[in-house]
Amino acid sequence: MPVVGFTGVSKSYGEVRALADLSLELHPGETVALLGPNGAGKSTALDLLLGLKNADRGAVRVFGRTPEQAIAEGRVGAMLQSGGLMEEVTVRELVGLACDLHPRAYPVDQVLAAAGITDIGARMVDKLSGGQEQRVRFALATAGANDLIVLDEPTVGMDVSARQAFWATMRGQVEEGRTVLFATHYLEEADAIADRVLVLHQGRLIADGTAAEIKARAGARRITFDLEGTVDEAALRALPHVVGLEVTGPTVRIRSDDADATTYAVYGLGLYPRNLEVAGLGLEQAFLAITDAATAAGASAAGAADDEAGKR
Numbered sequence: 001m002p003v004v005g006f007t008g009v010s011k012s013y014g015e016v017r018a019l020a021d022l023s024l025e026l027h028p029g030e031t032v033a034l035l036g037p038n039g040a041g042k043s044t045a046l047d048l049l050l051g052l053k054n055a056d057r058g059a060v061r062v063f064g065r066t067p068e069q070a071i072a073e074g075r076v077g078a079m080l081q082s083g084g085l086m087e088e089v090t091v092r093e094l095v096g097l098a099c100d101l102h103p104r105a106y107p108v109d110q111v112l113a114a115a116g117i118t119d120i121g122a123r124m125v126d127k128l129s130g131g132q133e134q135r136v137r138f139a140l141a142t143a144g145a146n147d148l149i150v151l152d153e154p155t156v157g158m159d160v161s162a163r164q165a166f167w168a169t170m171r172g173q174v175e176e177g178r179t180v181l182f183a184t185h186y187l188e189e190a191d192a193i194a195d196r197v198l199v200l201h202q203g204r205l206i207a208d209g210t211a212a213e214i215k216a217r218a219g220a221r222r223i224t225f226d227l228e229g230t231v232d233e234a235a236l237r238a239l240p241h242v243v244g245l246e247v248t249g250p251t252v253r254i255r256s257d258d259a260d261a262t263t264y265a266v267y268g269l270g271l272y273p274r275n276l277e278v279a280g281l282g283l284e285q286a287f288l289a290i291t292d293a294a295t296a297a298g299a300s301a302a303g304a305a306d307d308e309a310g311k312r
């Protein structure tokens with residue numbers, strides 16, 4: 001049974017369509033990054049998964065149950081961006097409360113230690129720095145033995161060492177067999193941590209695979225070299241497998257989905273490229289390439305629809 005199942009899920013806020021016919025499954029033990037530009041629908045998807053909002057159409061299942069049932073059974077822990085922490089309590093009291101409420105709670109001291117906040121246990125919650133507050137949220141999400149942990153931009157506001165400690169703790173959770181789903185704008189985190197990456201764009205799933213697969217799909221490699229004399233952009237653009245071209249003075253940057261064939265063809269033009277480098281695209285560049293292509297496809301589909309409407 002999948003840990004999470006979205007089947008044909010749509011959700012709108014008035015005129016704004018946040019999710020459009022979204023279907024996906026998460027499997028036990030996966031660490032999944034949910035990526036997408038601002039407004040892509042990530043938080044909406046997580047809110048539906050946690051039963052905080054209802055879908056207009058389609059079904060959301062968590063361990064084969066409704067989100068509310070799965071949460072009531074203590075199978076899901078969540079760390080969200082929104083919502084303030086309770087005031088006028090200490091960190092230890094707040095985490096203790098979360099442990100009291102959890103059907104499968106860990107001892108408070110263990111939760112505090114795992115989140116790296118033992119030393120601020122006596123501090124009032126409303127006196128914390130942004131990064132400390134994030135760690136407290138993390139402690140609340142891991143107060144008990146959850147099978148699924150859902151994190152919305154978990155490391156925002158954390159410094160470098162807090163981030164490293166956070167992900168080390170999460171790795172420990174995954175090693176114990178938990179499934180982790182996290183939304184993020186930090187693509188290097190997705191690349192380093194996730195074994196599966198989902199890309200949402202305008203409420204639709206436009207990519208689903210390992211980071212390596214997504215990089216490969218995005219037009220894979222970047223070829224950079226310098227040329228002497230005038231650069232014939234049209235000739236370079238017409239080379240086989242070129243999916244992007246950028247020329248700055250003597251420097252040519254080509255994005256190619258077959259770097260070997262493109263490089264061979266550069267020599268075939270009788271050119272002598274200097275300082276030649278071939279490098280893989282990073283996940284960030286791949287993400288931009290995929291989402292830009294989806295935006296362009298959406299715009300041309302809208303344009304075609306307008307043309308059709310114009311003909312009528």
Ligand SMILES: Nc1ncnc2c1ncn2[C@@H]1O[C@H](COP(=O)(O)OP(=O)(O)OP(=O)(O)O)[C@@H](O)[C@H]1O
Pocket residue numbers: 013016017018036037038039040041042043044045
């Ligand atoms: N309560 C709401 N009322 C009206 N529109 C909303 C509401 N919540 C979200 N939206 C809209 O729905 C769309 C999806 O929003 P959502 O917050 O799910 O995106 P996101 O991918 O999490 O974005 P971000 O990366 O900026 O956090 C956006 O266009 C947003 O403006």
